[in-house]
Amino acid sequence: MTQRLADPSSSDEIGRLAATFNDMIARLEASFRQVRQFSADASHELRTPLTVIKGEAELALRRPRPAEDYRQVLESTLEEIDRMTQIVDELLFLSRADLGEVAIESLPVRLDALVEDIQRQAAVLGQEHGVQVTVGTVEPAVVQGDELRLRELLLNLVDNAVKYSRPGGKVEIALVREGTTARLSVTDQGIGIAPEELGRIFDRFYRTDAARAHAKKGTGLGLSICKWIAEAHHGRIEAQSTMGQGSKFTVVLPVVHD
Ligand SMILES: Nc1ncnc2c1ncn2[C@@H]1O[C@H](COP(=O)(O)OP(=O)(O)OP(=O)(O)O)[C@@H](O)[C@H]1O
Ligand SMILES: [Mg+2]
Incomplete structure (x- = not known):
């Protein structure tokens, strides 16, 4: 992806072809970079609520607690699950939109x-x-x-x-x-x-x-x-x-x- 054809400085057909080719590789490279960045960002966004849920559950289980404490942990867990659900719903919407699968009324x-x-x-x-x-x-x-x-x-x-x-x-x-x-x-x-x-x-x-x-x-x-x-x-x-x-x-x- 990082390789390019030799400097296409001539303006003849071969030169133009080389320039077009290099341009195409550059755009492909940018597009791959975007996909990688996107996966990293998506994983990070989902990991944050998971870390919160895990941390709170582990803390709650460390020793016996009154019912009210467990209730609070469950409430907070639900909040984080809502957040993850929203992220996943939005991501699904965008990927369906990319694939041209979102119907739009007219x-x-x-x-x-x-x-x-x-x-x-x-x-x-x-x-x-x-x-x-x-x-x-x-x-x-x-x-x-x-x-x-x-x-x-x-x-x-x-x-x-x-x-x-x-x-x-x-x-x-x-x-x-x-x-x-x-x-x-x-x-x-x-x-x-x-x-x-x-x-x-x-x-x-x-x-x-x-x-x-x-x-x-x-x-x-x-x-x-x-x-x-x-x-x-x-x-x-x-x-x-x-x-x-x-x-x-x-x-x-x-x-x-x-
Ligand atoms: N009215 C605004 N004033 C200042 N910054 C804004 C405004 N609207 C959007 N932004 C900037 O653009 C970014 C992207 O907006 P976007 O609505 O996509 O994300 P968000 O509001 O952070 O999260 P969510 O996905 O919950 O909407 C925001 O994080 C903020 O940095
Ligand atoms: Mg917003």
């Missing part, structure tokens, strides 16, 4: 109604962290797609915005029409993302240093799923951020002609 979805609809759920998410979630401008927009997936996408973004905010912070959801697209955004005043990390946050398992220091919980799979959902709707997702001041995530989707 029905008209009113995005403005969707925003109104999740408002309450979003507010509750915020309350848990002392963050106020509000809805700003909402213009009518209909897209072709899968309502449940779009809801999941929006809630994932709100979940991040709230999680990476500080108590007292504000989060705003907005929806505007721009030409033939709808722009659905979630803006926060939270910890922000460093410019050199912005390009990596949609990678599976990637979490910024600031995020790890701020919130222990998180796997780094949410945004990979958001990106897949946006692209499955022929759209895209963009992130802008200023370190320490806040972030804005925008989902750009083509609207149905009206």
